[in-house]
Amino acid sequence: MSDQIRVMVVDDHPMWRDAVERDLTAAGFVVVATAATGTEAINRFQATRPQVVVLDLQIPEPSGVEVTASVLATDPSSRVLILSASGEQDDVLAAVKAGATGYLVKSASGAELVAAVQRVAEGDSVFTPGLAALVLGEFRRMNEPSTPPGEKLTERETEILKMVAKGMSYKQIAERLVLSHRTVQNHVQNTLRKLQMHNRVELTRYAIEQGLDD
CATH class of the missing domain: 1.10.10.10 (Winged helix-like DNA-binding domain superfamily/Winged helix DNA-binding domain)
Known part of the structure; x- marks a missing residue:
């Protein structure tokens, strides 16, 4: 990757966080920070200004949804990719409403994660198959x-x-x-x-x- 993309990885499980960091680094991304809690995530985001935040929703407070909103209020050009164990409708919609541009469940492969980070960085929206239709349908219902x-x-x-x-x-x-x-x-x-x-x-x-x- 000639133009290296700066990424922050946020997850409160050290083994999972390390594995994601390893996969992204091996693919040519620059992991500028990692965090285990919402507070750490917000503080380290402000210090390092990554282009993409790979974020678990279920982290010690503030929650992943609150972190998403805070990150994008600080820097609207940043992108947030949720990587969560939950594919629950409410979680997905809450994340998207907060401004996340991608949502993968943790059953995704390393290759799928790498591709998703690349696409989100380029401005695309990326959702685990099945979630995209859910998100689109909800937006149609919400908006006249x-x-x-x-x-x-x-x-x-x-x-x-x-x-x-x-x-x-x-x-x-x-x-x-x-x-x-x-x-x-x-x-x-x-x-x-x-x-x-x-x-x-x-x-x-x-x-x-x-x-x-x-």
Whole structure:
């Protein structure tokens, strides 16, 4: 990995935390900090400013959900990937509402974890299979359709937005539309600007509100 991604690993089980750190380091990520509690996580995040936080939900207080909200309030450009033993609906939705852009259950393989950290760092949303539909369905239920502010989207921007809503990665969208990865990113950036949004999670939420994931 030429441009090394800075990661913090938060888990109160030392063996699990060490294993995750080992896998990520072996894959070329730079683990800048580890933490065992919510308080440690928040303090070390502020000190090291990792790009991605790999976070267990069930940690000594404050909880993983509170840590997620705190981390993103400190640095909205950071990404939080939940790695939890729980696949319970309430846990997943609480994490996503707090701003997490990924959620893996701990049965995921080392390779799946490495791929998820890479994708989350690039701005993608990553969910353990089965959880994505749950999250999308909940956002649709929570939000009434709203009128977008600002400029009208082009047909291509709307087309890409629909694919984002379905959980496709930029790479998959580029392959489907025979475009470069950079071109897809540019379209997404233009769409964010027009809709006055800040990241892919907000964009996905908006697309679902509009029913574009059907």
